[in-house]
Structures are given as C-alpha cells and as structure tokens.
Amino acid sequence: MESYTVNKISKDEGFFGIYGGQYIKEELKIEFDNIYSQFLKLKDDEEFQNELNDLLEHFSCRPTPVYFAKNLSKKSGCEIYLKREDLNHTGAHKLNHSLGEVLLAKKIGKKKVIAETGAGQHGVAMATAAALLGLECDIYMGDVDIQKAMPNVNRMKILGAHVIAVHSGQKTLKEAVDKAFEAYQNEYKTALYAIGSVVGPHPFPSIVEYFQSVIGKESREQFINMTGGLPDCVIACVGGGSNAIGMFDGFIDDKEVELYGIEPLGKGEKIGENAASLTYGREGIIHGFKCLLLQNEDNTVADAYSVASGLDYPGVGPKHCYLKDIGRVKYRTINDDEAINAFYELSRTEGIIPALESSHAVAYGLKIAKDYQGKKILINLSGRGDKDIDFVLENYPRKF
Numbered sequence: 001m002e003s004y005t006v007n008k009i010s011k012d013e014g015f016f017g018i019y020g021g022q023y024i025k026e027e028l029k030i031e032f033d034n035i036y037s038q039f040l041k042l043k044d045d046e047e048f049q050n051e052l053n054d055l056l057e058h059f060s061c062r063p064t065p066v067y068f069a070k071n072l073s074k075k076s077g078c079e080i081y082l083k084r085e086d087l088n089h090t091g092a093h094k095l096n097h098s099l100g101e102v103l104l105a106k107k108i109g110k111k112k113v114i115a116e117t118g119a120g121q122h123g124v125a126m127a128t129a130a131a132l133l134g135l136e137c138d139i140y141m142g143d144v145d146i147q148k149a150m151p152n153v154n155r156m157k158i159l160g161a162h163v164i165a166v167h168s169g170q171k172t173l174k175e176a177v178d179k180a181f182e183a184y185q186n187e188y189k190t191a192l193y194a195i196g197s198v199v200g201p202h203p204f205p206s207i208v209e210y211f212q213s214v215i216g217k218e219s220r221e222q223f224i225n226m227t228g229g230l231p232d233c234v235i236a237c238v239g240g241g242s243n244a245i246g247m248f249d250g251f252i253d254d255k256e257v258e259l260y261g262i263e264p265l266g267k268g269e270k271i272g273e274n275a276a277s278l279t280y281g282r283e284g285i286i287h288g289f290k291c292l293l294l295q296n297e298d299n300t301v302a303d304a305y306s307v308a309s310g311l312d313y314p315g316v317g318p319k320h321c322y323l324k325d326i327g328r329v330k331y332r333t334i335n336d337d338e339a340i341n342a343f344y345e346l347s348r349t350e351g352i353i354p355a356l357e358s359s360h361a362v363a364y365g366l367k368i369a370k371d372y373q374g375k376k377i378l379i380n381l382s383g384r385g386d387k388d389i390d391f392v393l394e395n396y397p398r399k400f
C-alpha cells in the first residue's frame with residue numbers, strides 16, 4: 001500500500017494529486033524553494049528538534065492527554081475519547097505550528113514573521129511564539145473580524161505584535177490573507193510568511209502539516225497505551241485542515257481506522273451559507289494553490305460562512321482534496337445548530353467547554369454514535385471555547 005505519511009511530498013512542487021502547487025511569481029518560487037530546502041535540513045537536525053521539543057513540552061504543555069469521556073460515552077453507547085488540544089498554551093492546536101514556524105524563521109535568519117488571522121486565534125499563537133523567540137510580528141486582520149474579536153486583538157497588542165487592519169472587500173479572513181501576502185512580497189528577504197493552516201502555495205501546506213503531525217503521533221501511542229488497540233474511527237473538524245491533517249497523520253496507514261473530516265454546513269447547502277469546500281467546492285485557485293474552492297456561478301470566490309469563525313475559509317488544504325479523491329478520508333458536514341448543541345452537551349456532561357470549531361467534530365461523533373455502539377471513537381478537540389462564550393450566550397441562549 002502507498003504510504004501517505006508526513007512529508008512524502010514535493011515531487012512536482014508540492015502537488016497532492018492535482019491539488020496544491022505554487023501559483024505565484026517566479027521570484028517568490030525561488031524564495032519558497034529555498035525556505036523548503038532549509039526546512040528539510042532543519043527538521044532532521046538534532047539541535048532544532050531538541051529546541052522545538054523543549055518548547056512543545058515546557059511552554060505549550062505537550063503531550064496533551066487523550067481523555068476518556070466517561071459521561072458522554074455512557075450516554076451515547078460507545079467509547080468516546082478526546083485528544084485535548086484545547087490544553088495547549090493559548091488554547092488550541094495553533095501553537096504547534098506557530099512555535100515551529102517562528103523557530104524556523106529565526107533559524108533561517110529572518111527578523112520578522114507576517115501572518116493573517118480570522119478570529120484572532122492564529123494571530124495570538126503567532127504573537128505568543130514571536131514574543132518568546134524575539135521576532136517582530138505583523139498580523140493582518142479584517143476590520144470586521146477586529147470588531148468581533150477585540151479580546152484577541154488586545155492579546156496580540158499586549159504580546160507586542162502589530163495588528164494591521166484590512167479594510168478591503170468583506171473585511172474578513174480572505175482579504176487578510178491577500179494583504180498579508182502582498183506585504184510579504186515586499187519583505188520576503190527579512191521576513192517569513194507564517195500561514196495559519198495547511199493552505200497556501202507549496203511548501204506551506206507541508207511545513208504546517210509537519211508541525212501539526214505531533215497530534216496524531218502522540219494520539220496513536222497514547223490510545224494504544226490506554227486501550228491496547230486502535231480507535232475504530234477518528235474525527236476532526238476541517239477549516240483549512242491543519243488540526244485534522246495533524247491528527248490523521250497518526251492513523252492514515254492504519255487502514256482499519258476510519259477517518260472523518262467534518263466541514264461546517266453553516267446555515268445550509270447554498271453557496272454563501274456554509275464553508276464546506278470539500279463538499280460543495282469546485283477545482284479552483286486561491287492564494288497561490290489549487291484546491292476544492294467555494295465559487296459562485298461565474299467562478300469568482302464565494303463568501304464562506306460558519307458560526308465558528310475559525311472554519312470559514314472558502315478553500316481547503318490540498319492534501320484533504322487528494323485524500324477525498326482517493327477515498328481514504330470521508331468528509332461530512334455539521335451545521336451551526338448541531339455544533340451549538342454539541343457545545344452545550346460537552347460542557348454539561350464533561351465539564352469541558354469546546355471551541356465552536358471543535359464542536360463540529362464533537363457533534364459528528366454524537367451523530368454517528370448509533371452506528372458505533374460498543375466501539376471506540378477518537379475526537380480531536382482542537383481548542384477550548386472561552387473565546388466563544390459571550391457570543392454563544394448572546395446568540396444561542398439556553399434555558400436549563
């Protein structure tokens with residue numbers, strides 16, 4: 001069987017099947033190929049590994065545990081396990097690749113990292129890593145998102161990052177990526193573009209995947225230690241796809257383990273109402289790479305929407321598109337209401353408030369529990385929900 005494990009890539013400029021690639025200026029290709037070859041060298045360098053592992057362990061609190069959700073299991077009739085990425089410093093898996101990217105930038109002599117952020121989670125993780133490692137940090141953020149996620153904007157400022165407001169178009173994530181990329185093209189000699197997911201031109205999807213693969217590596221080992229075997233299925237939510245690909249990397253060669261990637265169905269199936277790129281997207285190019293992309297009838301990029309702002313990107317990581325085509329991962333959807341229900345359900349039954357993004361994965365686990373009676377389900381809990389509590393109480397209040 002072909003092995004799909006990490007970094008078996010980069011024949012043909014980082015294509016996964018027909019997806020991925022580098023749809024960028026020649027000048028940048030040279031720079032990106034240079035970054036990639038330095039990355040490949042560093043990742044096999046003992047000193048780099050030691051430094052990264054030390055940060056992951058002592059700064060970000062890894063390994064994060066796999067937790068057996070006893071109450072939820074009892075209620076649902078199957079064994080539900082949660083990989084607790086919410087326990088990372090700054091509250092989500094995003095610090096895994098942020099620490100990696102900033103350490104990479106530092107090692108290859110860059111003075112600054114440039115990044116985009118939607119709800120501010122990637123921005124906060126980057127600002128944190130940059131503060132720790134002593135690099136400058138410019139974060140581009142849509143003006144609408146800035147107004148919505150003020151606490152994260154303030155965190156970034158306290159951490160010493162420059163938050164640059166983007167006023168074009170919808171004033172959200174897509175425009176923030178456009179602007180960050182534009183800025184980077186003028187500063188690439190001294191800065192590194194530190195993208196927030198397994199998206200963008202080669203080599204970024206592969207670099208981010210490498211740093212996130214720690215999730216799956218740990219999970220597989222922890223799960224076997226806990227239960228003596230493998231889970232029957234593994235579930236993760238998919239925005240750009242970094243927490244999911246990092247988790248799937250641990251199990252992709254275990255054919256008997258079913259893998260589910262969960263996309264946000266938002267308010268419905270119509271273009272503009274969701275952010276389910278793998279489900280409703282068509283082949284297209286965005287931000288320098290090819291993927292399944294949400295598009296309007298005239299092939300312009302469609303608006304993406306989800307109640308979880310960390311999931312509302314119109315494109316998706318190229319490797320997910322490939323894994324869908326070859327059938328190794330099943331991609332399914334969960335809508336806003338189902339995610340909100342799961343948000344409350346996990347909070348009430350286990351005392352864990354999940355991020356709205358992660359709630360999509362939890363919701364799918366609860367949905368398929370009837371088909372997995374007596375079996376073992378592992379869910380990647382990508383982040384904690386503190387950032388979402390005001391929004392949920394205001395917009396989806398519950399009487400108990």
Ligand SMILES: *Cc1c(COP(=O)(O)O)cnc(C)c1O
Pocket residue numbers: 092093094121122196197198237238239240241242243244310311355357358382383384
């Ligand atoms: C950003 C974010 C996501 C979505 O990003 P991926 O690259 O798809 O993982 C999911 N969960 C949380 C908690 C996030 O902050």
